[in-house]
Amino acid sequence: MNINTSIMEMKKSFIQKLSGSPIIAAAFLMATSAIGPGFLTQTALFTSNLMASFGFVILISIILDIGAQLNIWKILGASGLRAQELGNKVLPGAGALLAVLIIIGGIAFNTGNLAGSGLGLSVLTGWSAETGAIISAAISILIFINKDSLAWMDAFAKILGIVMIVLTIYVVFKASPPVGEAMYRSVVPVKIDFMSIITLVGGTVGGYISFAGAHRLIDAGLTGPSHSKEVGRSAVSAILITSVMRIILFLAALGVVSKGLSLDAGNPAASVFQHAAGTIGYLIFGVVMWSAAITSVVGSAYTSISFLRSFHPSIEKNEKGLLIAFVLIALTVFLTVGKPVKTLVVVGALNGFILPIALTLILIASNRKDIMGEYKHPLILKVFGILVVLATLYLAGKAI
Numbered sequence: 492m493n494i495n496t497s498i499m500e501m502k503k504s505f506i507q508k509l510s511g512s513p514i515i516a517a518a519f520l521m522a523t524s525a526i527g528p529g530f531l532t533q534t535a536l537f538t539s540n541l542m543a544s545f546g547f548v549i550l551i552s553i554i555l556d557i558g559a560q561l562n563i564w565k566i567l568g569a570s571g572l573r574a575q576e577l578g579n580k581v582l583p584g585a586g587a588l589l590a591v592l593i594i595i596g597g598i599a600f601n602t603g604n605l606a607g608s609g610l611g612l613s614v615l616t617g618w619s620a621e622t623g624a625i626i627s628a629a630i631s632i633l634i635f636i637n638k639d640s641l642a643w644m645d646a647f648a649k650i651l652g653i654v655m656i657v658l659t660i661y662v663v664f665k666a667s668p669p670v671g672e673a674m675y676r677s678v679v680p681v682k683i684d685f686m687s688i689i690t691l692v693g694g695t696v697g698g699y700i701s702f703a704g705a706h707r708l709i710d711a712g713l714t715g716p717s718h719s720k721e722v723g724r725s726a727v728s729a730i731l732i733t734s735v736m737r738i739i740l741f742l743a744a745l746g747v748v749s750k751g752l753s754l755d756a757g758n759p760a761a762s763v764f765q766h767a768a769g770t771i772g773y774l775i776f777g778v779v780m781w782s783a784a785i786t787s788v789v790g791s792a793y794t795s796i797s798f799l800r801s802f803h804p805s806i807e808k809n810e811k812g813l814l815i816a817f818v819l820i821a822l823t824v825f826l827t828v829g830k831p832v833k834t835l836v837v838v839g840a841l842n843g844f845i846l847p848i849a850l851t852l853i854l855i856a857s858n859r860k861d862i863m864g865e866y867k868h869p870l871i872l873k874v875f876g877i878l879v880v881l882a883t884l885y886l887a888g889k890a891i
Contacts, residue, residue: 518704521704523651640811659736
């Protein structure tokens, strides 16, 4: 074995160790896909509007998120089918329609994700947001063209996910939020905002995000009833990681707005970090924004293209080319259209409307022996899933 081969093997082994088990990797992929620029923007914006009562919105969204994810991950995992394959078995053409909706939403989200990555690098380097977005797109493409792209993607999501949480915890301490008030209003809110609930649910488990981790586990071969417990554990872990980031970001924002400080409407998340920790806080925002955005670029592209892979053998054969094209299309939209902040909030809400449709198809499939084989989906999860469908439909109607 020559020196170059030895170095390559060592590097591969190192990346695989960083990526961890597929169970953890899938959890971080879903979590970091959810924690994007829209996640940061929505949390800061809604905290500014609702103050401590936003804690109630977070609590309700976490409950709905867990109900959605456990059903989606367990049913897809047990069937071994990706969402579009399962959808087409339930109702011919439904899976294709779901794929179209996911891909359109994915491109819209990735436009905002690349804008956020450009903004993050702009804060750190002084470059234009457009230059930062181009560099971030190039980094994403380098991950996808790597021979060990899945391991690199897993390690990338895990490392940057931990970085975001640790840095935001520091900002929370600097912001000194009224934690007692936040806990109380999480149960007894002054105001309930239906639009913010459906937006949070849509931004956390709507659109492609619902399927990111489940499709990753299918690619890892963790399918069938024998892996049901592992899949469920991964789904809950993903929601917990996402929820921790949501809660600490909410507390940081609450600490700022409770002091009477106003947030910049054009970039509310940056205001939170800067008001809380000054110049250092602003630089931390740059790191967090870039980390959130770049991991979401990767997660969105991977999951969206996974919705195409089963339609024709040539698609899977040319997957890397499609991933690159997906990133470049979103980059082009950003460079030519721009203004992503409002788009991020609107797309988050639209993804909330996709969730009840997708979850309904999946719950119907859970009762089909020709799809699920001998797997028996727990009745309590079915009931939970039905309640999530009804709740999201109700919230969507109220939001309209």
